[in-house]
Amino acid sequence: MNIIGKRNLWFAVSAVLIALGIFGFSYNILVRGQAMNFGIDFTGGSITTLRFEQSANVTSRLAEVRKVLSSFHFKESVIQKEGDNDVSIRTEPLDAEIRTQMMAELEKTFGRVELLEADTIGPVIGAELRSQAFWALLIATIGILIYVSFRFEFKYAVAAVIALWHDALITVGLIALLYRSVDTAFIAAILTIMGYSINDTIVIFDRIRENIINQKKGKVSFSEIANTSVLQTMARSINTVLTVLVMNVCLLLFGGATLKDFALTLLIGFTLGGYSSIFIASPILVMLEGSLGKPTKKPS
Amino acid sequence: MRPVRIYNRKIMGENLIKLKILGGLALVALSILIIYNLPLTLGLDIQGGTRLVLEARSTDSVKAGDDAVSGVMAVVRNRIDALGVTEPIIQRKGSNQIVVELPGVKNPEHAIKVLGETALLEFAEAEWSPGDESVLTQEKVEQVYGKGARLDKVISYKNGERESERPIIIKNSVLTGADLKGAWPSVDEYGNPVVDIEFNAKGAGIFANATERSVGRPIAILLDKKIISAPTVREPIPSGKAQISGNFTIEEVQDLVVQLKGGSLPVPVDIVGTKIVGPTLGRDSLDKSKIAGAVGFLAIVVFMILYYRLPGVLAVISLVIYFFLTLAVLSVLRTTLTLPGIAGFLLSIGMAVDANVIIFERLKEELRLGKNIRIAVDVSFKRAFTAILDSNVTTIIAAMTLFWLGTGTIKGFAVTLIAGISVSMFSAIVITKFLMDLMIDWKMVDSADSGLLYRGFGKK
Numbered sequence: 001m002n003i004i005g006k007r008n009l010w011f012a013v014s015a016v017l018i019a020l021g022i023f024g025f026s027y028n029i030l031v032r033g034q035a036m037n038f039g040i041d042f043t044g045g046s047i048t049t050l051r052f053e054q055s056a057n058v059t060s061r062l063a064e065v066r067k068v069l070s071s072f073h074f075k076e077s078v079i080q081k082e083g084d085n086d087v088s089i090r091t092e093p094l095d096a097e098i099r100t101q102m103m104a105e106l107e108k109t110f111g112r113v114e115l116l117e118a119d120t121i122g123p124v125i126g127a128e129l130r131s132q133a134f135w136a137l138l139i140a141t142i143g144i145l146i147y148v149s150f151r152f153e154f155k156y157a158v159a160a161v162i163a164l165w166h167d168a169l170i171t172v173g174l175i176a177l178l179y180r181s182v183d184t185a186f187i188a189a190i191l192t193i194m195g196y197s198i199n200d201t202i203v204i205f206d207r208i209r210e211n212i213i214n215q216k217k218g219k220v221s222f223s224e225i226a227n228t229s230v231l232q233t234m235a236r237s238i239n240t241v242l243t244v245l246v247m248n249v250c251l252l253l254f255g256g257a258t259l260k261d262f263a264l265t266l267l268i269g270f271t272l273g274g275y276s277s278i279f280i281a282s283p284i285l286v287m288l289e290g291s292l293g294k295p296t297k298k299p300s
Numbered sequence: 301m302r303p304v305r306i307y308n309r310k311i312m313g314e315n316l317i318k319l320k321i322l323g324g325l326a327l328v329a330l331s332i333l334i335i336y337n338l339p340l341t342l343g344l345d346i347q348g349g350t351r352l353v354l355e356a357r358s359t360d361s362v363k364a365g366d367d368a369v370s371g372v373m374a375v376v377r378n379r380i381d382a383l384g385v386t387e388p389i390i391q392r393k394g395s396n397q398i399v400v401e402l403p404g405v406k407n408p409e410h411a412i413k414v415l416g417e418t419a420l421l422e423f424a425e426a427e428w429s430p431g432d433e434s435v436l437t438q439e440k441v442e443q444v445y446g447k448g449a450r451l452d453k454v455i456s457y458k459n460g461e462r463e464s465e466r467p468i469i470i471k472n473s474v475l476t477g478a479d480l481k482g483a484w485p486s487v488d489e490y491g492n493p494v495v496d497i498e499f500n501a502k503g504a505g506i507f508a509n510a511t512e513r514s515v516g517r518p519i520a521i522l523l524d525k526k527i528i529s530a531p532t533v534r535e536p537i538p539s540g541k542a543q544i545s546g547n548f549t550i551e552e553v554q555d556l557v558v559q560l561k562g563g564s565l566p567v568p569v570d571i572v573g574t575k576i577v578g579p580t581l582g583r584d585s586l587d588k589s590k591i592a593g594a595v596g597f598l599a600i601v602v603f604m605i606l607y608y609r610l611p612g613v614l615a616v617i618s619l620v621i622y623f624f625l626t627l628a629v630l631s632v633l634r635t636t637l638t639l640p641g642i643a644g645f646l647l648s649i650g651m652a653v654d655a656n657v658i659i660f661e662r663l664k665e666e667l668r669l670g671k672n673i674r675i676a677v678d679v680s681f682k683r684a685f686t687a688i689l690d691s692n693v694t695t696i697i698a699a700m701t702l703f704w705l706g707t708g709t710i711k712g713f714a715v716t717l718i719a720g721i722s723v724s725m726f727s728a729i730v731i732t733k734f735l736m737d738l739m740i741d742w743k744m745v746d747s748a749d750s751g752l753l754y755r756g757f758g759k760k
Contacts, residue, residue, distance in 0.1 A: 051580065096409035096574075116581040118408075122572035125353060128394065136705040143697040151690050160694075185640055188702055188710045192644075192717065195698025196651065199691040203658060206687035236661035239607070243600050243657065244650035250596035251643060256585030258345065258639050266647070 004227040007283035014166060014280060017272075021173010028176055036176045039183035042130060044123035046094040049116040050103065052085050056110040059084060068105050072098065082257055086116060093120050133187045140194055141165070148198075152205055155288040160201045163281035164273070167197045171269040180261050189265040196244070197273025200237045201281040207233050208285070223286045230282050241274035311741050320734055328621055331628035338631040341387065343638030343712055344401050344575070346582040350408035352400045352415065353393070353573035364396045364567050371566035373398055378562030379415055389636075397572070408576045410555075418524050418568045419559035421477035421544075425510060426520040426530055429467035445469050454520075454530045457547040468530055470520050474510045476564070479503025483560035485553045486543070493553040494545040497560065504540025512536040521546070523556070582639075589642045596646060597623075600653060608660050610745060610752035614735040615656035615728075622652045622727040629719045641712035648720025651695075655728030659684045673747060677736050685729065692721050 003010075025035045040047055052058040058065065059081040066079055069089065078090040094102075099118060107113050141161055148157035168190050175182060207229040215225065248270060251263040312320075344351050356364035356372050373390060376398060380388045389401040405411050429436070429451065441449050448471070455465045479499050486496040499507050510519065511533050518530040521544050528546035548556070600619070604612035626645065635641070662684045666676035696718055703714035739745050745752050 049581070051578075096412055100409065114578060114580060115576065116578045118574070118576040120574045122353075122355075122570070124355065124572050132705050136701045139704075140698045140701040143701065144694050147693060147697060148690075184710055187705070188640060188713055191698050191702045191705075192647075192713075195695040195702075195717075198694045198698075199651075199654065202691040202694060203687045206690060210683070232665065233661070235664075236658050239657045239661070240651075240654040243603065243653045244647060246599045246603065247593075247596035247646050247650035250592045250599065251589075251646060254588055254592035254595055255643070256588040256639065258581075258585050259589070259643050262640065262643060 001231060002227060003230050003279065004223050004283050004286050007279075007286075010279035010283060014170070014276075017170045018166075018173060020177055021170055024173055024177030024179075028179065032179070036172075037179045037181045039181045039186075040090065040119060040121045040126070041183040042126045044121050044126045045090060045092055046099075046118065046120040047088055047090045048094065048099055048102070048118045049082060049086060049088040050106070051114040051116050052087065052106075053111045054085055056085070058087055058110055061110075062087070064109060065089075065106065068109055069102065071105065072102060086257075093122060094118075095120075129184060129187070136187065136191060137168070137194070140191055144194075144198060148202070148205075152209060156205050156285060159281050159285035159288055160198050160205065162284050163201050163276040164194045164198050166276050166280055167269055167272040168194055170272055171265060174268050175265055178264075180264065182261075185262045186265055189262055189269065192266060193269030193273060196270060197276060200240060200274060200277035203236060203240075204230055204233050204277055204282055205285070208282070222289045226282045226286050230278055234278065237274060237278055241270060244270055312737060317738065317741070324621065324731065324734070328624050331624040334628040334631050335624065338634075340627070340631055340635060340637040342403075342582075342586075343636045343641065344403055344582075345577055345639045346586050346637065347403055348577045348579035348582050349401065349403040350405045350411055350577075351402075351573075351575040352412060352571055354398045354400065354416065354569040355572045356396045356398070356567050356569055359567055362567050368567045369396055369398065372569060375563045375565050376400060376415055379558055382558040382561055383411060383414060385411070398569075404579075408574070412571060412574060414555050414558055416569060416571050417559060418565045419477065419556070419562075420522075420524050420564040421480070421560060422473040422522040422525075423475040423507070423510065424473040424520045424522060425471045425514055426518045427469045427471065428518060429469055441469060445471050448472055452520075452527055454518075454527050468518065468520060468527070470522070470527070473522070475499070475503055475506050477560055478563065479506070480560060481540075483557045485550070485557050488543065488545055492545060493548045493550045494543050495548075495553055495556050495560070497542050497544060499540040499542075501540075504538070507540055507542070508536060508538040585639050586642075589639065589646070593642070593646045593649075597649060600650060604653060604656070608656075610739060610750075611656075611660050611663070611736065614732055614739065615653055615660070617735060618656070618727040618731040619649065619652060621731055622723055623649065625727065626716075626720050626723045629723055630716060633715065633719065635715050635719075636712050637716075638712035640710060641716045644713040644716035645720060648717060648724065651721065652724035652727060655684070655688045655692075655724060656732055658687055659728065659732065667753075673745060674740050677733075677740060681729065681733050681736075688725060688728065692725055695721055 028037075029035050062079055062081060065087060066077075069077055069079070074091045076092070080088050080090075082088050089102075099115075103113050103115065141164075144164070145157045145161055148160050171190065171193060175186070208226055211225045211229050212222075245267065248263055248267045251259055252267060255263055354372070354376070356369050358364040362368055369392065373392065377388075377390055380390070380400070380402065385402045385405060387403055389399070391399045391401075393399050400415065402408075402411055427445065436451055438450065441451050450470050451467060452470050453465045453467050456463050479502055481498045481500040481503070483498075484496045486494050488494045498504075514533045515535060516533065518532045520527050520530040522528065529544065531545075544556075597619075601616050604615050604619075606612070608615065626648065630637070630645075659680055662680035663676055666680050666683075667673065669676075671679065699714045699717040699721070703711055703718070
């Protein structure tokens with residue numbers, strides 16, 4: 001199988017995925033007014049999650065919840081069901097007093113209400129998070145560039161970083177398309193994806209490095225060596241991703257609501273990570289080597 | 301890169317095997333001992349509680365610099381201790397923020413109020429306003445009573461109802477809460493809740509002088525620049541003892557005592573973030589994560605054994621050891637276990653078998669080259685090592701960035717990830733290797749064609 005040779009096909013697949021993400025961003029901006037479903041971690045605000053008694057049957061009475069809350073004249077409020085008896089209410093930042101009043105009002109209509117979680121974030125923190133996220137991604141990228149350059153060569157580092165940005169970018173795009181809420185944990189997920197997706201890429205590069213050393217006096221082109229290496233490591237590339245995905249799917253299926261979006265982001269990212277190490281990283285390395293077909297010299 | 305040196309490993313002696321097995325078992329036993337004796341602290345998102353982000357605000361006179369923020373932290377710590385919260389976490393974040401985590405606090409609103417108020421207690425010399433205060437401009441007040449004087453009013457209450465208000469001129473403040481020796485809740489002669497205070501030696505001296513100067517006039521007691529009472533001084537008070545009354549409830553008196561004992565904040569703080577987690581949600585999520593982990597673990601076990609057969613079984617054994625070792629490492633590091641932390645740990649289980657997969661796949665290749673199984677095992681471990689090391693280091697680099705970026709829950713996730721990856725290298729390279737050697741020395745598998753190996757292990 002010639003994976004390197006068919007690289008335009010893989011690049012096309014990735015281009016489609018990236019385009020999907022860009023479509024998601026554009027659609028969100030035009031229709032919903034923001035590129036992604038930014039959580040209060042980014043925008044500031046309050047989310048209050050309440051558990052109602054089962055007999056209140058609250059999830060089918062969200063309109064009534066909305067009516068009760070209308071007396072508080074929140075600038076904007078989003079009411080969502082979170083489970084059979086749980087409802088989350090997103091508003092501008094609330095102080096404790098108003099929250100207590102709000103719960104008291106709801107109790108008049110629905111019976112006992114239990115506070116599951118209340119999260120209030122001022123706009124300052126949101127702005128900080130955005131800049132921190134930017135720096136974290138930059139620093140992680142630089143760290144990986146330096147390490148891989150040091151252990152391999154600069155072009156390997158560039159190829160690896162392109163592949164992991166590919167994964168991160170598409171993941172962000174798809175999450176935007178699905179309009180899932182993004183918060184601090186999302187940033188953590190993206191960084192984890194970057195850290196893990198490079199794993200398989202390195203395994204392949206390690207094999208390329210080894211095959212170059214072991215090759216017989218420069219008869220084989222770099223592109224052939226890369227292709228052989230990808231094929232030789234294919235089973236492990238797939239299996240390593242598979243074991244992590246298994247755990248990931250379990251988290252998504254059985255884990256608590258708090259971790260669902262986190263697990264979904266990782267699931268998308270890890271899958272892409274497996275794909276990109278095989279189909280993106282090595283072809284890019286070959287292109288960077290600029291020697292498609294040319295024999296490669298043994299590194300001295 | 302140096303070529304791999306191939307040598308023929310000697311068969312392990314029986315004593316060496318016994319020693320290694322004993323060592324392994326001791327390690328697991330030690331881990332379990334640690335896990336039981338140093339139980340992991342559960343994060344706020346699991347056990348419930350309140351998380352606050354305080355931000356120090358600069359004032360005209362004091363900048364919210366390092367000293368001020370350290371001062372705020374000390375005061376906040378004092379107040380939390382006085383509230384009786386066990387195992388609070390108080391962390392500096394960035395240049396002017398403080399993250400406070402109060403596990404299990406049942407009445408978060410109360411904690412927010414007590415911690416967030418500056419509680420600057422001031423005693424100021426004062427005078428009742430002489431007459432029609434409507435003609436008094438700020439300029440005139442300063443002209444007559446000295447610079448800094450201002451017009452205010454004392455509101456008196458009866459049975460909690462606002463009864464009357466009386467204009468007062470607040471002159472210079474002479475004493476602050478910094479000169480207090482102690483504060484206690486008490487009641488006055490009518491049974492109303494009040495706070496008894498006592499000044500330290502310096503404060504007592506100043507207070508004695510001030511009361512001497514003010515006989516027949518009021519001394520205003522202000523909390524955060526608001527007048528709480530303005531008793532008229534009948535005679536000088538040399539003892540340094542005083543009583544603060546001001547239409548308090550018992551709870552307010554208790555809170556004020558906590559705040560006065562802890563000292564006032566050197567600069568005001570804003571609460572820029574709060575997170576309250578009720579106990580139900582955390583328990584729910586913990587239970588669900590356990591189920592997810594158990595199912596995922598089982599699935600990985602089944603996959604490894606079906607796909608890799610005996611080596612798969614060995615990988616599962618090291619995975620179990622990995623499980624205990626990592627938990628023990630996290631215990632020793634006194635990590636707080638948060639929900640993302642649990643997710644990180646579970647994912648690291650999936651990643652921990654990666655190293656085994658890399659080695660086994662390599663073994664398959666070496667066997668296909670027709671190598672003797674003993675040599676093939678050695679070579680595959682050696683060759684796989686650089687791949688495992690480099691790939692894990694890059695993941696750790698990303699996790700470290702996460703640690704640097706994150707606070708609270710995200711830090712927990714990063715720590716579990718880093719610990720997990722580090723332990724997984726040990727378990728795959730040391731433990732699985734030993735078990736594989738054992739498998740060969742005990743002749744459980746003597747050729748690449750053995751049915752105990754994956755079908756493709758020896759075939760081209």
